[in-house]
């Protein structure tokens with residue numbers, strides 16, 4: 426069994442395969458394991474009820490949503506059993522349930538369970554079945570093509586998607602949809618370890634103007650604010666101004682933005698913060714069935730955000746999708 430990508434989905438697949446007595450070959454394009462998970466807040470969650478999931482992600486494939494939702498609790502228990510550091514036993518968000526992990530500790534625990542990871546090796550074009558695609562979608566390519574900021578690992582260019590597509594796989598979800606955040610606009614410089622700290626989440630306390638000074642987003646944004654990030658991406662330059670009360674002068678979000686070299690303008694009793702849309706992961710991708718099988722391509726499986734069409738129209742935990750589908754992909758590929 427070959428697993429391409431040693432982020433959340435690939436590592437979960439590798440760990441599950443080893444449990445089943447298989448020694449998979451786990452290859453990783455980057456120079457470290459962990460993918461975007463290592464950079465993340467690492468809150469792994471599901472909606473409280475399936476109805477909430479449907480309401481928040483109305484365009485998603487109901488079968489796959491069911492798979493992730495129903496498989497979540499057992500998969501989370503399994504993850505905890507691998508011994509990573511749990512930072513929160515429960516999420517503070519009343520709409521969700523799950524846990525927060527320390528991402529370094531989680532990466533370490535998963536690598537130990539998955540066995541060897543071969544770094545700096547990318548999915549070869551001649552790869553044979555059984556093959557699990559876990560390459561993290563195409564956020565880097567998407568950001569480059571749309572002139573947006575990257576807020577993901579730097580290697581996910583869509584090679585898994587292209588591999589599957591060339592073999593006849595179908596597309597699920599909307600390839601234009603992404604999950605992202607507003608981040609300080611250039612000339613701010615953002616290191617990847619600051620992706621979480623520099624996120625500009627204002628929870629309805631801001632007005633949103635584009636470069637022409639027009640209000641382009643009535644708000645309030647959804648709690649995850651990915652709708653706002655996508656609206657910014659559609660504005661000229663993919664940038665915007667968040668207008669907040671000058672009382673927020675010493676707010677950690679304003680201080681962090683300024684320290685990163687971003688632009689804060691004073692305008693009377695208000696501050697204007699210059700932000701840009703940043704892409705964390707794409708939401709459209711490869712179509713799979715409930716057993717993570719790429720429909721119509723024998724011996725090919727996909728997991729994590731290589732899979733499209735789960736959170737279409739909203740947002741659900743990318744880490745949960747990677748955890749549940751990574752395990753299932755390994756089980757199916759091991760048959």
Ligand SMILES: Cc1cc2nc3c(=O)[nH]c(=O)nc-3n(C[C@H](O)[C@H](O)[C@H](O)COP(=O)(O)OP(=O)(O)OC[C@H]3O[C@@H](n4cnc5c(N)ncnc54)[C@H](O)[C@@H]3O)c2cc1C
Nearest residue numbers: 430432433434454460461465466468548561729730743744
């Ligand atoms: C700042 C930040 C905060 C986040 N917070 C959360 C959160 O709190 N909760 C949540 O649910 N989600 C969160 N996410 C999103 C979450 O990290 C992703 O949804 C999740 O990591 C997806 O898992 P994945 O395995 O599909 O992709 P990844 O974890 O990104 O792994 C993909 C791996 O594939 C590798 N790869 C790419 N191309 C190839 C190739 N051709 N060959 C071999 N390997 C390849 C990449 O290098 C990478 O290691 C956050 C992300 C970021 C960046």
